[in-house]
Amino acid sequence: MQQAVKANAARTLDVEDLSVRYGTSTAVDGVTLAIEPGEVVALLGPSGCGKTTLLRVIAGFVRQATGRVRVDGATIDHLPPNQRNIGIVFQNYALFPHMTVAENVAYGLRARGLKGPEVEARVTRFLETVQLGGFKDRLPRQLSGGQQQRVALARALAIEPSILLLDEPFAALDRNLRLDMQIEIKRLQRTLGLTTILVTHDQDEAMSVADRIAVMNKGKVEQFGTPVAIYDEPQTLFVNGFIGTTNLMNGRIASLQNGSATVALEAGATIDLTAPAGLGIGAPVLMSVRPEQLTLSSVPGPDAWKIEPGLALPIGAQLVHEARATDGTFLKIIEPRRAVAADAARTYCTLAADARPMLFPRST
Amino acid sequence: MRKLAEWQLALPLALAFASIFLAPLLMLVGVSFFNDDKISQPGFGQWAKFLGDPFSYKVIADTMLLGLKTVCATIVIGYPLALIYLDASPRLQKVLIFIIVMPLLLSVVVRTFAWIVVLGREGVVNTLLMQLGIISEPLRLLQTELGLVISLTQIEMPLMLLPLISVMSRLDPNLRDASSALGASRWRTLFKVIVPLSMPGLVAGCLLVFASSTTAFISQTVIGGVRLIYLPLLIWQQSLVVFNWPFAAVVSLTLLVSVLTVVSALSYLGRRSGGYVHG
Secondary structure: OHHHOOOOOOOOEEEEEEEEEEOOEEEEEEEEEEEOOOOEEEEEOOOOOOHHHHHHHHHOOOOOOEEEEEEOOEEOOOOOHHHOOEEEEOOOOOOOOOOOHHHHHHHHHHHOOOOHHHHHHHHHHHHHHOOOHHHOOOOHHHOOHHHHHHHHHHHHHHOOOOEEEEEOOOOOOOHHHHHHHHHHHHHHHHHHOOEEEEEEOOHHHHHHHOOEEEEEEOOEEEEEEOHHHHHHOOOOHHHHHHOOOOEEEEEEEEEEEOOEEEEEEOOOEEEEEEOOOOOOOOOEEEEEEOHHHEEEEOOOOOOEEEEEEEEEEEEOOEEEEEEEEOOOOEEEEEEEHHHOOOOOOOOEEEEOOOOOOEEEEOOO | OHHHHHHHOOHHHHHHHHHHHHHHHHHHHHHHOEOOOOOOOEOOHHHHHHHOOHHHHHHHHHHHHHHHHHHHHHHHHHHHHHHHHHHOOHHHHHHHHHHHHHHHHOOHHHHHHHHHHHHOOOOHHHHHHHHOOOOOOOOOOOOOHHHHHHHHHHHHHHHHHHHHHHHHOOOOHHHHHHHHHOOOOHHHHHHHHHHHHHHHHHHHHHHHHHHHHHOOHHHHHHHHOOOOOOHHHHHHHHHHHOOOHHHHHHHHHHHHHHHHHHHHHHHHHHHHHHOOOOO
């Protein structure tokens, strides 16, 4: 059934030094993204970070103050939205409530001057692609949220767009349906080879659907990389804090040699780490370490610091510990449940063997 | 006891309706079935007199036509205005809504007399057109149907715009963007998306304007003069000049029935073409 829809040649999408201003505030601030053909890129960030504005610029609904948008190398900035051939699925789907499912899907085709049997054939094909073949004559309000989204998707795909834009497409769906739709959209996108941009504030969604993620904050792209790179090697404190949970510990660089640094933590331990660029001996730093990269131990040592254990919450297969270091920092430590010995004397905390803590400069 | 208390809350209103609306209406119906102006001999004489006179049908038709022409004019001018309002910035919207509502804050008499100043022989319109050399002799606008439709259009405009704007501003703005992203031109978006979805507001506006302009006694008489005869003028003449109350009651009921007929036809058509309200 999916083979019925042929993959068309995927396009590149380039956003170059793009800025959008509303009055005196800057919604998008010098964003540059080079998106590969057939790639799924998630724009991820808190609300108000400019991700939706960026999407609306690409669609043509908002005009940028400076910068360019190119599809396959050609700028599209001068084109009104109805000549850009970009498919968009809105957060609330924006289905035409007075038209049937088939009429909704046919809308873009009729606007392109297609007629009769050709429209009908394409509507059937794309409704079958989203597995809604039997729903042609229903009105949108007679469909469930997930079905409405499929119609919105079929409507956007039917015009055979060069780029597909998804604006928080899963936000209105319940949890189970969300995963199904994520898989379905990913599958369709693969089959069609469509370059796709997804706007979301949900990091799990970005991680599971996107090939690369652009983390945005205050109108700027803080980091653009693969989900793994973003999670494991956050480049800025914002990315570090926004993606996953993390522990931040105060410290100073005690010594530097051959690209490795020894950090003296205020909690009372010294840790050897890869030296970050541009920091000298004595520089105040923040060490960021994921909860699952910390472990508890009963043995003191130079790289272990004393803690005061707090609550331990069993969450699924994991045990989440809460603890307080001697300098007052609250720590979150996650261990697999079966690895935990029933030992109350584990009052030291240390890095797990595979830990990859990150160092960030700290302003004092 | 509690259930009783709930419907009892509606009693004062129900009593008020019964005493000041329903009772007079029934009296009106009753009065219409008397042959003489002393209201002493029951009979169908007045009905026979009114319905047997071709002049009556001309007045009914003129009144309904006046309403329809006013409705058309308010749509032609009001719909684009509503679209402009929809696209305006919030600050401009406040100014526009003030301008739209302002006529409602003035007395109908004041508004009507203002139109006399505008439409008169030496009025603003004629002076301007003559000075521009477009016409050599003043146009006759007062005491014509054209002048009446022009002034009623302005006077009734808020009744068209308020329901229209209220429905339009509840439309999901994403629908226009979606239509545009799918390749539709502005006109296509207007006729395929905005007009069908604003139908409930348009129909409500038409009903209000129609009902209000067909019964606008003050404007009809002041602008139209006694040369143009509509049902309200006939009622006034019969009840307060000739003191033939039974005949006045017949004309009143005719006006009521004709307006109700057109209004229900309009709302039926509206419901059939636009029964889908957003959400």
